[in-house]
Structures are given as structure tokens and as C-alpha cells.
Amino acid sequence: MSTLAPTPMRPSLPVLCRSRRVRLGLGLMALPALLALGGCGSLGVQPWERDLLAKPSMQLTVSPLEAAADDHTYFSKEAATGGRSFGGGGCGCN
Amino acid sequence: MQLTPDLNAPTPAAFSTSATSSSLPGSNGTGALHLALAAAVTGLLGGAAQAEGLKVPAAAPAATWQADAAVLLYREGDGRVTALEPVISLRRNDGNDRTTGLRLTLDTLTGASPNGAVAQPTAQTFTSPSGKGTYTTAAGRTPLNSEFRDTRIALLASHERPLGTDQRGSFSANVSAEHDFASVGLSGSWTRDFDNKNRTLSLGLSTEFDRINPEGGVPVERGVAFAGTSKSSDSRYVVDLLAGFTQVMSRRWITQVSYNLGRGSGYHSDPYKILSVVDGSTGLVTGDRYVNESRPRSRTRHSLNVQSKWHLTQDVVDLSYRYYRDDWGISAHTLDGRYRWELGSHGGSGDGGPYIEPHLRWYRQSAADFYRTWLTEGGEYVSGAAGRSPAYASADTRLAAFTGQTLGVKLGLPTGQGREWTLRVETYRQKIDQPANAPGALRSLDLTPDLKAFTLMVGYSRPF
Numbered sequence: 293m294s295t296l297a298p299t300p301m302r303p304s305l306p307v308l309c310r311s312r313r314v315r316l317g318l319g320l321m322a323l324p325a326l327l328a329l330g331g332c333g334s335l336g337v338q339p340w341e342r343d344l345l346a347k348p349s350m351q352l353t354v355s356p357l358e359a360a361a362d363d364h365t366y367f368s369k370e371a372a373t374g375g376r377s378f379g380g381g382g383c384g385c386n
Numbered sequence: 387m388q389l390t391p392d393l394n395a396p397t398p399a400a401f402s403t404s405a406t407s408s409s410l411p412g413s414n415g416t417g418a419l420h421l422a423l424a425a426a427v428t429g430l431l432g433g434a435a436q437a438e439g440l441k442v443p444a445a446a447p448a449a450t451w452q453a454d455a456a457v458l459l460y461r462e463g464d465g466r467v468t469a470l471e472p473v474i475s476l477r478r479n480d481g482n483d484r485t486t487g488l489r490l491t492l493d494t495l496t497g498a499s500p501n502g503a504v505a506q507p508t509a510q511t512f513t514s515p516s517g518k519g520t521y522t523t524a525a526g527r528t529p530l531n532s533e534f535r536d537t538r539i540a541l542l543a544s545h546e547r548p549l550g551t552d553q554r555g556s557f558s559a560n561v562s563a564e565h566d567f568a569s570v571g572l573s574g575s576w577t578r579d580f581d582n583k584n585r586t587l588s589l590g591l592s593t594e595f596d597r598i599n600p601e602g603g604v605p606v607e608r609g610v611a612f613a614g615t616s617k618s619s620d621s622r623y624v625v626d627l628l629a630g631f632t633q634v635m636s637r638r639w640i641t642q643v644s645y646n647l648g649r650g651s652g653y654h655s656d657p658y659k660i661l662s663v664v665d666g667s668t669g670l671v672t673g674d675r676y677v678n679e680s681r682p683r684s685r686t687r688h689s690l691n692v693q694s695k696w697h698l699t700q701d702v703v704d705l706s707y708r709y710y711r712d713d714w715g716i717s718a719h720t721l722d723g724r725y726r727w728e729l730g731s732h733g734g735s736g737d738g739g740p741y742i743e744p745h746l747r748w749y750r751q752s753a754a755d756f757y758r759t760w761l762t763e764g765g766e767y768v769s770g771a772a773g774r775s776p777a778y779a780s781a782d783t784r785l786a787a788f789t790g791q792t793l794g795v796k797l798g799l800p801t802g803q804g805r806e807w808t809l810r811v812e813t814y815r816q817k818i819d820q821p822a823n824a825p826g827a828l829r830s831l832d833l834t835p836d837l838k839a840f841t842l843m844v845g846y847s848r849p850f
Contacts, residue, residue, distance in 0.1 A: 336584030341637045344697045349726055349741075352632070352642055352693060357456045357473055357845060358810065360491075364471075365460060365841070369816065371751050371784055372710035372718035374626065374646035374689040 447481025456808075456845035463838040467497040467534065484547040491562075493538035498530035502659040502781035503676055504760045505529070507827045510671070513612040515601040515658050526831055531658060538564045552579040568597045575628070583634075588644075590628035597621050600657035607680035608775045611660040622652030638697040648687040655681045661781045663769060666762045669826030673769025677761065679780040687712040702726040715755035716785065721748045740799050745812065747792035754785040759821040759833055783834060788818040794841070805848040812841040 337345070344350060353359050367373050453476050460469040471494070477487040501512060503523075511522045514533050523529040540562035549555045554577040562569045575590030598604070603615025630644035659679045665672045693706035703725055710718040723746045730739020756778035761767035768774045794812030801807065816837035824833060 335636070336581055336634050337637050339582060344638055345634060345640060347697070349702045350640065350695055350697055352640065352695065355454075355808070355845065355847075357454050357475060357489075358808075358843065360489075361456070361458045361471065361473070361843060364493075365814075366749075369784060369814075369837070369839075370718070370749060370790060371712070371714075371716045371754070372689065372708070372720065372749070374628075374648055374687060374710070 449481050450479045451850050452477045452479075452847065453850065454845065454847040456843055459842045461840050462497065463840075464835070465498055465532075466530065466837070467495060467499060470494045482548075485545070487542075487544045489540075489542040489544075491538075491540040491542075493536075493540070495534065495536045495538070497534055498532040499534040499658070500783065501529050501531045502656075502661055502679060503529040503671075504662040504664065504781070504828065504833055505831045506662075506671060507831070512660075512676070517602045517612070528833070528835055536564050536566070538562060538567075549576075552583075553577065566599050566601055568599075570595050573626075585634070586630075586632040588628070588630040588632070590626075590630075592624075592626040592628070594624040594626075595621065596624070596652075598653055598657065604653070605657055605678040607655055607678055608777075608779070609678050610674045611676035611678050620653035622650055622654065624648060624650040635694075639694065641692070641694040644691045646687070646689045646691070648685075648689075650685045650687075652683060654683060654685055655679055656780070656782055659780060659782050661758060661779055662760045663763050663767055664760045664825065664828070666764055666825055669824065669828035673763045673767075674773070677767070677775065677779075679782065680778050681756070681780055682714065682778055685712055685714060700728040702728075710751075714785070716751055716753070718749065718751035722746070738800050738802075740797070743796040743798065745792065745794040745796065747790075747794075749790035749792075751788060753787040753819075754780065756780060757782075757785045757787075759786075759824075760828070762825070783816075783818050783837075786818050786834065788816050790814065790816045803849070806846070808843075808845040808847075810841070810843040810845075812843075814839040814841065 348354060363373075453474070455474045456472070458469070458471040458473070460467070460471070462468070471491060473489065473491040475487060475489040477485055479485045503510065503512070505523075505526055505528050508525050509522055510529055511520050512529060512531070513520055515531065516533075519533075521532050540560065542558060542560040544556060544558035546554060546556035555574070556577075557574045558572070560569075560571045571592060571594035573590060573592035575588060577586055577588045579586050597619060598621065599619040600615075603618050604620050605611070606614065606616045626646060626648040628644060628646050630642060632640065632642040634640050656679060660676045661679055662671050663673050663675055663677060664670060687710070689708055689710040691706060691708040693704070695705075696703045704723065706720075706722045708718075708720040708722075710716070710720070724743055726741050726743045728739055728741050730741075756776065758766075758776075758779050759781055761775070761779060763769060766774075766776045766779075792812055792814045794810060796808060796810040799807040799809075814837075818834035818836065820834055824831075
């Protein structure tokens with residue numbers, strides 16, 4: 293019988309993907325993309341139905357200055373960065 | 387640089403009186419008044435627009451300008467960092483959907499910043515980064531370098547233009563400078579619309595080169611602190627790839643998924659951060675006492691962001707989630723939610739009433755593999771010329787496991803003709819996990835006090 297104890301280490305990607313929570317999270321995140329790529333016919337609008345989507349309040353980034361200020365602040369206080377825009381932006385704060 | 391597709395640019399059939407719309411249609415009228423107005427506007431703005439205007443006066447697109455200005459005040463509790471950041475941005479749309487922008491940011495920082503050393507039951511004295519003075523931390527307090535002072539200036543220039551019918555390209559360049567840091571960056575992105583602009587694919591590439599010139603030179607990594615430097619400066623190179631997919635789900639719902647891969651190589655350590663070497667039983671500083679931190683010379687980051695916005699009857703809900711992971715062992719989750727509560731009764735396609743927008747953000751990160759609140763003498767670290775130290779170690783709490791919570795509210799006051807004042811107030815609290823198994827005297831001290839910060843931001847924007 294082997295006496296080798298399992299070496300504690302960070303789980304590899306395949307192991308992570310077997311985790312129920314991670315799978316659920318990934319699934320939820322990928323849902324919009326899958327729906328769209330699947331060519332779901334009911335998605336989207338006609339050009340004359342863009343009245344609400346065209347409003348400034350419905351832009352994904354309403355205020356670029358606020359977004360930049362937030363990115364800068366969190367970049368200097370937290371380890372995570374990026375995702376929606378290019379991270380960093382030239383700062384010696386991290 | 388944001389990957390913000392123009393999915394919602396109004397088509398002529400559904401043109402809205404949006405102040406930030408980037409595609410004001412040309413006048414379809416042929417009357418004398420239109421001609422006179424077009425000539426007057428193009429005359430004022432001059433250049434190519436005037437030439438085009440005179441050639442085709444009936445459909446002459448007029449250039450439009452948008453100005454945004456804001457002042458941010460960020461203040462941490464306990465006499466820590468205070469930042470005052472004014473920013474101004476100007477954008478010009480030439481009337482043919484080509485946008486050129488310039489943004490100038492100033493950042494003034496004062497206050498005190500943790501130096502990485504752990505609190506002790508007695509006062510501690512440190513050499514300042516410049517090596518010209520000392521500062522003392524009281525017993526039981528987290529050591530802060532009170533000489534933290536900097537001014538940063540950053541300039542961003544960008545240009546975006548259509549590339550054929552359904553494609554757009556953008557390019558931006560930025561420079562930023564502090565007294566001990568300089569950075570230049572270039573980025574470009576390409577955006578392609580599909581299915582009547584109902585879905586958009588965006589791809590971007592960004593590069594950044596940083597030069598770090600710490601006060602007093604670059605400390606010897608893992609070396610005894612305050613014992614000299616190895617060189618005057620070091621550098622870092624960062625490349626980011628960004629891919630985004632945006633989908634209009636319905637008339638009231640839009641969603642975006644984006645993925646960011648970043649790779650940095652070069653100097654990643656913080657030249658002003660040190661670690662304490664403590665005795666494993668008493669918890670008191672011993673041996674080499676303080677050593678310079680050391681981080682890997684490369685870092686690979688992944689982040690996946692999902693954002694959705696829903697337009698209710700009047701109000702707008704904005705939810706996003708980000709998963710982050712890097713090869714330093716850090717993973718992080720960020721949840722962000724905003725609710726734009728329209729106070730005026732501006733139904734239909736116009737934005738124009740005042741609004742209040744509560745904001746909640748929750749963030750949780752795990753620690754970097756090499757994060758240490760202290761180093762234990764005789765354990766990972768052995769003092770002296772024949773001693774040993776771990777390859778990488780940092781006590782920077784930004785690499786620790788912690789939870790961050792933001793609570794804020796924004797008030798928007800449109801004043802007509804696309805002009806708007808905004809006022810935003812937020813609080814931020816960072817609860818850092820207390821280290822386990824603190825030895826001796828450290829057990830009774832608050833080794834990782836919470837960070838509390840307050841943000842006030844006033845903004846004004848207007849077209850002209």
C-alpha cells in the first residue's frame with residue numbers, strides 16, 4: 293500500500309470545472325453568449341424599437357469619467373483589475 | 387479604454403434626443419434657414435467640416451463637442467491617504483461618426499500609507515524611503531509611512547471611427563507621470579456589429595510600458611531593509627487582450643460578456659514595502675528586523691465580466707459580476723449593482739429628469755501565495771549573511787485576503803440641452819482577514835485594521 297499522502301495544492305482547472313458551484317457560475321455567465329450564438333430568434337430588436345436602448349442611461353458605461361475614477365481607485369486598493377476595460381492605465385499605485 | 391459598442395446608436399428611424407448620441411443626423415431640410423444654420427455652425431467650427439458643408443449643404447453633418455469635467459475627493463480614515471483628482475475630457479464628433487477625444491487627469495496624493503511592517507507592543511522607528519529621515523510609529527499601531535506624497539498627471543488621447551458599414555476601430559495613447567513613476571501606453575480595438583446591431587463583437591489590444599524610479603533607488607529584493615539599493619530604476623511591460631460580446635436581449639435588456647487577459651513582465655514589487663522578521667514565540671521583531679519585499683517578475687491575469695442593464699418602466703437596473711484570477715494565487719469576485727431611480731416623469735425616449743442612483747458593490751479576494759503578515763525567524767526566514775528567505779514575500783494588504791464593500795448614492799441633475807450635474811457620495815470599507823496563529827505579543831494587537839474611505843465626486847457635462 294502506498295504511503296504517499298496527497299500533496300496539498302491549488303485545484304487544477306479540470307478539478308475546478310467539476311465543482312458544482314463553479315460550473316453553475318460559469319453556466320450563468322455564459323448564458324447570454326450561448327443564447328445569442330445559438331441564434332435564438334427572439335433576441336434583439338428592430339431598429340424602430342431602440343427608443344429605450346438609445347437613452348444615455350441605458351449605455352453600458354454611462355459616465356466614462358466615473359468609470360475611470362472607479363477603476364483607478366480600485367486598482368490602487370485591490371488586487372483584481374480588468375474585465376470590462378483595459379486595466380491599469382499607468383499608475384505607480386499598485 | 388472601454389469596449390463600449392455603439393449598439394444603441396439611434397438609427398434614423400428611432401432617433402432620440404440623446405445628449406451623448408454620437409450620430410446626429412444631418413438636416414434633411416433644404417430651406418434657407420437650414421442652409422444658414424449649417425453655414426454658421428460649420429463656419430464657427432471651421433476646417434474640413436466647413437468644406438463639406440459648402441459642398442453638400444443640405445446634408446451637411448455638423449461637428450459636435452462634448453465636455454465632461456469632474457473632481458474626485460477620496461479620503462481614507464485614520465490619517466491615511468487623501469486624493470484630490472480633477473479631470474477634464476473633451477470629445478469632438480466630426481458629424482461623420484468620427485470621434486476624437488482628449489482627457490487630462492491630475493491626481494494629488496497626501497497622507498500616510500502602510501509600510502508593510504507589523505504592529506509591535508513598543509514604538510518602532512523606520513528610515514524614510516528617501517533615506518534622509520526617520521519616522522516613528524506608536525506602540526500597538528500599524529506602521530504608516532507618513533511621507534506619502536505624490537502628484538500624478540495623466541493624458542489620454544483617443545480616436546474612434548467607422549470602418550465600413552458595421553465596423554468601428556479605435557485607437558488611444560496615454561502618458562502618465564509621477565515623481566517616481568512614468569508610464570506610456572497604446573491601445574487599439576476593433577468592433578463588429580451583427581444582426582442589425584443586435585450583437586457586437588469587440589477585440590482589443592493594449593500595451594503599457596512603465597518606468598519605476600523609487601525615491602532613494604530600487605531596494606534589494608529580499609535584502610535587509612534600509613541597507614542600500616541595487617539600482618536607480620527598473621521597468622515593467624504590460625500587454626492586455628480584451629474580447630467582448632454584447633447582445634441586445636430585448637427592447638429593455640442589454641447584456642455584455644467580456645474577457646480580459648493581461649500579462650505583465652518586469653518589476654512588480656512595491657519599493658516602499660517591507661516585512662517584519664519576528665520571533666516565533668514572543669512575536670517581537672528580531673534578527674534582521676525588517677526586509678524588503680519581493681514579488682515575481684511576471685504576472686498573468688484573467689478576468690471575466692458579465693454586465694446586464696434592464697430598463698423598467700422608468701428606472702434602470704445595472705448589475706455586473708466579475709471573476710478574476712491570476713498566477714500569484716489570487717482569485718476574486720466582484721458584484722456591482724446600481725438602481726437608477728428616475729424622479730421626473732420622462733417616459734419614452736428622453737432622458738431629462740433628475741435621478742437618484744444607489745450603488746452597492748461587494749468584493750472578495752483570496753491572498754497571494756506569497757502574502758505574509760510577518761516572517762518568522764528560524765522558520766521561513768533566517769537572519770544573517772548565511773541565512774535564508776523565501777523567494778517571494780510581501781506584507782502588502784492589497785495582496786491579502788479581504789472583503790471590500792462600497793455603499794454609495796449618486797444624484798443626477800440635468801439642466802436642459804444635454805447639460806447635467808452629478809454628485810456622488812460613497813463609502814468604502816475593507817475588512818482584511820486577521821492572520822492565524824499570531825505569536826506572543828502579536829496576539830493582542832489589531833494587526834490588519836480595516837480600511838475605511840470616503841469618496842465625493844462632483845461632475846458636470848455638456849455638449850456644445
